[in-house]
Amino acid sequence: xxxxxxxxxxxxxxxxxxxxxxxxxxxxxxxxxxxxxxxxxxxxxxxxxxxxxxxxxxxxxxxxxxxxxxxxxxxxxxxxxxxxxxxxxxxxxxxxxxxxxxxxxxxxxxxxxxxxxxxxxxxxxxxxxxxxxxxxxxxxxxxxxxxxxxxxxxxxxxxxxxxxxxxxxxxxxxxxxxxxxxxxxxxxxxxxxxxxxxxxxxxxxxx
Numbered sequence: 001x002x003x004x005x006x007x008x009x010x011x012x013x014x015x016x017x018x019x020x021x022x023x024x025x026x027x028x029x030x031x032x033x034x035x036x037x038x039x040x041x042x043x044x045x046x047x048x049x050x051x052x053x054x055x056x057x058x059x060x061x062x063x064x065x066x067x068x069x070x071x072x073x074x075x076x077x078x079x080x081x082x083x084x085x086x087x088x089x090x091x092x093x094x095x096x097x098x099x100x101x102x103x104x105x106x107x108x109x110x111x112x113x114x115x116x117x118x119x120x121x122x123x124x125x126x127x128x129x130x131x132x133x134x135x136x137x138x139x140x141x142x143x144x145x146x147x148x149x150x151x152x153x154x155x156x157x158x159x160x161x162x163x164x165x166x167x168x169x170x171x172x173x174x175x176x177x178x179x180x181x182x183x184x185x186x187x188x189x190x191x192x193x194x195x196x197x198x199x200x201x202x203x204x205x206x207x
Contacts, residue, residue, distance in 0.1 A: 040066060054157030062147035070147035076102070076138040082166070087130030087191050092182035093144045096122045097131065102138025106131045112192050128186035152181040 043064050050057040056074035087107060097106070099115045106113045106121045108129045115121050123129040144150075155177045163170030171185075178184050 054153045069145045087186040096143040098141040100139040103135035128189035
């Protein structure tokens with residue numbers, strides 16, 4: 001029996017040691033991986049599977065990337081019949097647009113840029129900006145860096161249901177919502193005038 005026990009121990013001991021070593025190495029690799037270090041994971045959004053609230057389909061939200069950025073996809077099939085708003089200013093995040101289809105005209109500070117498919121436009125925080133859809137059908141992405149402003153758009157969507165004509169009362173309530181998220185209307189900004197006859201749309205429906 002002693003010889004059998006000794007033989008068993010001779011085989012089992014290194015086997016157990018090997019299993020423990022493999023487990024330790026696996027744990028170490030997991031701790032050193034980017035996913036474990038940041039608490040993030042792969043996030044895939046198939047077409048049409050984003051979260052839908054004003055102003056479009058949100059592909060990426062604050063909770064998906066530790067607040068790094070948020071992104072919404074917007075589509076327009078026809079030109080709205082509303083005049084352009086005064087534009088607005090963000091104080092907490094930078095804003096970028098990527099045009100996929102159609103054509104948009106951007107006012108950023110004292111510059112104006114026409115953007116077709118494949119064009120990226122970037123506006124840093126604290127700079128007044130707005131845009132106009134000039135050719136439809138149009139589809140584009142808006143990216144906010146960092147994330148956190150997404151709830152503003154849901155609140156604005158509900159506000160527009162209460163004030164469909166976007167009158168003076170709407171603007172007063174809008175200013176209150178914007179202030180919660182570090183944004184404000186660019187009322188003192190000399191935004192460039194659109195071409196006559198264009199139906200236009202302000203960037204984030206923040207008229």
